Amino acid sequence: MNNSLQFKGKFIIQGVVHCVTGLHIGGNTEGFEIGGVDNPVMRDPLTDQPYIPGSSLKGKLRHLLEWKLGKIELHPNHEETYGPHWCGECPACVIFGPASDERQIREKAGPTRLTVRDAFLTEESANMLQQWLGEGMFTEVKTENALDRVTSAANPRPMERVPAGAEFGFTLIFDVYRDEDPKLLKELFSAMAMLEDSALGGSGSRGHGQVELRNIRAEWRSLGYYTNGEKPKPINAVQNKRIKEIVSGFQESDWKVQ
Template structure:
């Protein structure tokens, strides 16, 4: 049986992500120097600037939304025991999709672009590492009080990255575009009150989202080049995401 999926429109959400505390999103340690940090941040291999992977934002936002609804499934994926359910009727599966190989497979309606650093010049030569800082934490032996220090590389507070999200709306969706857009915005609010990256319970990863614009482009925009079909929806931006 063939399945017909037809795109109706795309909703584009653009803005910025500001780090309110140091951001630790791990990358490769293959070039780690002796005496350097134990964990390095992920960087663009061309510019050497740190960036926020779209997978980090999407994965953490989906996790928070599923936990808030108690929608967790026992799965087996390497060391991961609890993960997302593939129930096609659940709203998070509708939004984020499902990679299930059976009839429950659904395409993702939401796309998160990698967020590039946009204000690197503000602190290019002001940190102990290129665009980043080193932060040392100490593990204390509960009996002898012996200390075991470990050092992490973090993007400093005040760094700003691009926020670029695309929400696809398909014809025949059981959920309206207003529901899906509202779900996306509420997910960003929840993520803003949590953290991204590592060491979030120890102060890292607090961010502020600022949405600059929301606009929709129907398929006619792409088929005929009719730019008049584009519609701004900035009045739907919540106050705490401005």
């Protein structure tokens, strides 16, 4: 075991994912009821409300960061697909975990730093959507047409989506094990900035899934927070800032872990 690793605490980064356009994160169609819509969205089975799975958000951020870092490479032993990076050393591997079962590589990377919680509709959004759509309704069905190039006959393709304007509360948890770990936050934030000019979920190239990250706030919870009631330390550098400003103004001194 690498003894330079020691748990020091967690940065908790929160805010809302604001849907600038309709959002479609595809759900399971298996066992879907007769008369249900094609292309349903993911739903929380407890509340029946749509949500953004942490895995979707984490996967998208990783994808954006790997492109930014130029880490889109074929694994030497699995050459069929361009999967997540596996080296164990680059920021993508350390933040998101290396796609490797090899012990040496996993040890080099240390524990996966980032945890992404499922993002649920804010209470305000859930109320707003029901005002627009009706009690217990949180989604709309958008029908797109693929036109026959000769006859112009339409081939309609319905898709369920969360309407523009909806907001989901997100939480990212970044664990710190080494003094230099907070430097990696700049990479994470740049992936978040790229997300605003990319898309979440399906049909992004056709306008779905444009999002903004709003109301961003962050705090440091040291080891003492978990052991003897130490207070969390708010990170003032992110207050009232958009993600692009957080990246461009990033200073390691704002993210000191002592």
